[in-house]
Amino acid sequence: xxxxxxxxxxxxxxxxxxERIKAVGKHxxxxxxxxxxxFQEILRYLDELTxxxxxxxxxxxxxxxxxxxxxxxxxxxxxxxxxxxxNSLVLGGVKKGPKGEEKxxxxxxxxxxxxxxxxxxxxxxxHLAIPILRAEWHEDMTFEEAVKLVEKCLLVLxxxxxxxxxxxxIAKITTEGATIYPPYSLKTYWGFAHFENPAQxxxxxx
Amino acid sequence: xxxNQYDTDVTTWSPQGRLFQVEYAMEAVKQGSACVGLRSxxxxxxxxxxxxxxxxxxxxxxxxxxxxxxxxxxxxxxxxGRVLSRFLxxxxxxxxxxxxxxxxxSRLALRLADKAQVCTQRSWKRPYGVGLLVAGLDETGxxxxxxxxxxxxFEYQAFAIxxxxxxxxxxxxxxxxxxxxxxxxxLVKDALSAIKETLQGEKLTSSNCTVAIxxxxxxxxxxxxxxxxxxxxxxxxxxxEAAEEAPAEPSAMQQEEEGTDAAAPxxx
Numbered sequence: 233x234x235x236x237x238x239x240x241x242x243x244x245x246x247x248x249x250x251e252r253i254k255a256v257g258k259h260x261x262x263x264x265x266x267x268x269x270x271f272q273e274i275l276r277y278l279d280e281l282t283x284x285x286x287x288x289x290x291x292x293x294x295x296x297x298x299x300x301x302x303x304x305x306x307x308x309x310x311x312x313x314x315x316x317x318x319n320s321l322v323l324g325g326v327k328k329g330p331k332g333e334e335k336x337x338x339x340x341x342x343x344x345x346x347x348x349x350x351x352x353x354x355x356x357x358x359h360l361a362i363p364i365l366r367a368e369w370h371e372d373m374t375f376e377e378a379v380k381l382v383e384k385c386l387l388v389l390x391x392x393x394x395x396x397x398x399x400x401x402i403a404k405i406t407t408e409g410a411t412i413y414p415p416y417s418l419k420t421y422w423g424f425a426h427f428e429n430p431a432q433x434x435x436x437x438x
Numbered sequence: 439x440x441x442n443q444y445d446t447d448v449t450t451w452s453p454q455g456r457l458f459q460v461e462y463a464m465e466a467v468k469q470g471s472a473c474v475g476l477r478s479x480x481x482x483x484x485x486x487x488x489x490x491x492x493x494x495x496x497x498x499x500x501x502x503x504x505x506x507x508x509x510x511x512x513x514x515x516x517x518x519g520r521v522l523s524r525f526l527x528x529x530x531x532x533x534x535x536x537x538x539x540x541x542x543x544s545r546l547a548l549r550l551a552d553k554a555q556v557c558t559q560r561s562w563k564r565p566y567g568v569g570l571l572v573a574g575l576d577e578t579g580x581x582x583x584x585x586x587x588x589x590x591x592f593e594y595q596a597f598a599i600x601x602x603x604x605x606x607x608x609x610x611x612x613x614x615x616x617x618x619x620x621x622x623x624x625l626v627k628d629a630l631s632a633i634k635e636t637l638q639g640e641k642l643t644s645s646n647c648t649v650a651i652x653x654x655x656x657x658x659x660x661x662x663x664x665x666x667x668x669x670x671x672x673x674x675x676x677x678x679e680a681a682e683e684a685p686a687e688p689s690a691m692q693q694e695e696e697g698t699d700a701a702a703p704x705x706x
Binding site: 288290291292295329330331 | 535576577654657
């Protein structure tokens, strides 16, 4: 899972070091777009959930499917009260099941729409990243291949989404656990001919 | 137990620190007809001896499916048991609705126990007069719990409740150590044998017992909680009797116990 680390306040890019992907329990990652304070609230709900699950100490643990289902209920119920949590959430995880390792990736948004898919994106990612993922994703990618593919999408979003910033975080979840890598930047290229002397030939009023 | 001045209210302690009403409720469990439960690592089996009020009536239903992955067998006031089964079903459904996954059996047993405990601490209530054997499957394997009217619950490898259950318990005590590796068929046979012990001479047939099983096959697919149909039960009973009546050849039961040091052939 990958995201940039920016959070805007209207059209102001107010916070530039925000971690938008977090680990949940032992088996899942959650990433969010939208209202950051609502994401913080959701993290509190998940904290309570995972804590009470942990206190049982009975060998059972919440997997990504259960957390996704729980969040769907929360989001849908809030929407029905006309008081939504203004987020698009991405839920990913891996859990050992009776039929072996079960990987899971899904999303739920502020109106309670939820589904599972091999590639998920939020916001502008739906328009810019999903076409790339559909073309180039395949089963059995290595971690390195996946990072390259995701970086390709992030670069497009960086160029074209004006609220994005050049500071990204990648997160990985396996049966061993969750890893959220430190932020880094992508190389961008602005040396296009048309960017030099952009006002040349422009019509002026004085 | 004799009547005494501390047994009128469930909320009255005796000087020895006993709640007599709760103990009387546990007596009600002992009056019900027998139930037996046993489990391996992957399967759990419940069996009950059917008792009919009269020859004209149908027998009392004692084994209830609570969810796809769990069920109960009860002994005692079956009306109380029916209400508790409905509660358990509701708990399982509610959990499935929110989490889209089965309620772990230990948590199910705990909710039932907490519900029973409430009735031991309210002066306007009475304890539930039914003991439940809760059998189920979750991600940590197969489980068997016994919930009693006092609000206590324990996990068991094998257990028996109800009238003449001591005979069944004695039978199970001799054999339970091997149950973790038993196949489902072996578990069913032992459950039937344990019920047979409680019938005290009466012939075991598919019409006077009910057997249910839940578990996970080796390939990972689940076998949902289901009562085994009467015809199949009769076949199993017949094969057990055939094995008994042929002591000269190694008993069929020993052949099916995959090479484990065989338990003594049934010598009833």
